[in-house]
Amino acid sequence: MAATLLNVKSVTELENVLTGGGGHLVVVHFSATWAPQCKQMNDVLLELAKDTHFVNTKFVTLEAEDLPEVSEKYKISAVPTFIFLKNKTEVDRLDGANAADLTKKVKHHSSPTSIGPSQPIAPKEDLNVRLKRLIESAPVILFMKGNPEEPRCGFSRTMVSILKENNIKYQTFDILADEEVRQGLKVYSNWPTYPQLYAKGQLIGGLDIVKELAENGELKAELPGSSDLEEQLKSLINSSPVMLFMKGNREDPRCKFSKQVIQIMSETAVKYNTFDILSNEEVRQGLKAFSNWPTYPQLYVSGELIGGLDIIKEMKESGELANVLKPK
Missing domain, CATH: 3.40.30.10 (Glutaredoxin)
Structure with a gap:
């Protein structure tokens, strides 16, 4: 058969x-x-x-x-x-x-x-393209062993602690989960060990360099993409009393979740603005870390995250949505 x-x-x-x-x-x-x-x-x-x-x-x-x-x-x-x-x-x-x-x-x-x-x-060019895409997938990204919740080596654990102490917003990639990336990134960046920290597509360095920058008070200055993006995200979130980050726009939603939220919002008669996260990859990835919310759409009222589709649907069904959407 x-x-x-x-x-x-x-x-x-x-x-x-x-x-x-x-x-x-x-x-x-x-x-x-x-x-x-x-x-x-x-x-x-x-x-x-x-x-x-x-x-x-x-x-x-x-x-x-x-x-x-x-x-x-x-x-x-x-x-x-x-x-x-x-x-x-x-x-x-x-x-x-x-x-x-x-x-x-x-x-x-x-x-x-x-x-x-x-x-x-795979042709070498294909791997390099993939590595470049990964490095540029977030304003600040850490290639480490494990993840921030479960570091798989002492160096990665120390790096995570330093970034946390300095209130750095960042994404991570677990190099233990992908041997091709693990070996290829060493050659791509000419850096033989992990963890490796990147900002705006550029290698900052490993643990020793990051530790030295932190001790000298220079770490945040080396990560301008983090603070710049944070200010951009705050500005976007507060650009309207009610702000919806979605795929597409209200006239042309690009995923069914965004379409459902638009339908719900249209029933409330509340004025709101939208931002198409498909138009800006930096915002798309950065907002996930900024708000600690991994999916889209995301709805904000008076600068505060309300949630995604499931929460909005629950609020509509319970009759709470109209009150929640009133700017403070």
């Missing part, structure tokens, strides 16, 4: 698919209904799923924005993205709509003898 294209709608469904993989290949397409290239690539997946050569391969498509925790886990920053898994372990990935490359990778990893990424692994 030929494989099928499965439309997964929950974390539990995806876990069941991966658990039942039996060591065979599972191809997961992180897509979005508003992106036409995702529909085109789903058609490609459907054709591959019909091919009896891939009888043991499972093909999955899911809405990236519907399952944000899964998207965060696999570091999905754009759609379409394809993750190739065996025994619940990521063995390869493909970013973008490239039918030829997708087919090649499926053929390679469907082979019982395949043990790693398809050959060649």
Whole structure:
């Protein structure tokens, strides 16, 4: 029997698919209904799923924005993205709509003898592009072992403590979760150890340099992107008594969550402004850290975060929303 294209709608469904993989290949397409290239690539997946050569391969498509925790886990920053898994372990990935490359990778990893990424692994330029994108994904980003809640080495733990003591806003990347990034970044930045701290796309250094900058009172001066962005975010949040950060705008919402919030807001007759986070990646990533809220849309009243879609829906259903939306 030929494989099928499965439309997964929950974390539990995806876990069941991966658990039942039996060591065979599972191809997961992180897509979005508003992106036409995702529909085109789903058609490609459907054709591959019909091919009896891939009888043991499972093909999955899911809405990236519907399952944000899964998207965060696999570091999905754009759609379409394809993750190739065996025994619940990521063995390869493909970013973008490239039918030829997708087919090649499926053929390679469907082979019982395949043990790693398809050959060649990736042109050096592709890895460099990815590293550059990661480095510039936030105004300040720390490449470390583990995460701020669970550092996996003493140096990373000390670095996190220094940044916390200096009230630095930053994002992190766990280099233990991606060997390609771990090894490639050493060469890319000519810095052989971790942790590594970057600001506005430039390497600041490792623990010794950051510790010295902190002791001399120079650390914040070396991170102008952090303070500048913070002021920009505060200005945007307070630019209207009621401010909605969303994907798209009220005339053209770019995700179903933003569309639902717009519908709710239109029923309140409250005046509000919007900001399209798709138009500014720095704001999009920075606001997540600034407000400690990982998803969009985000609604603010008088400069204070109210929350996302779920909270707004709850307030509407309980009759609290009208009072909450009154500027203080």
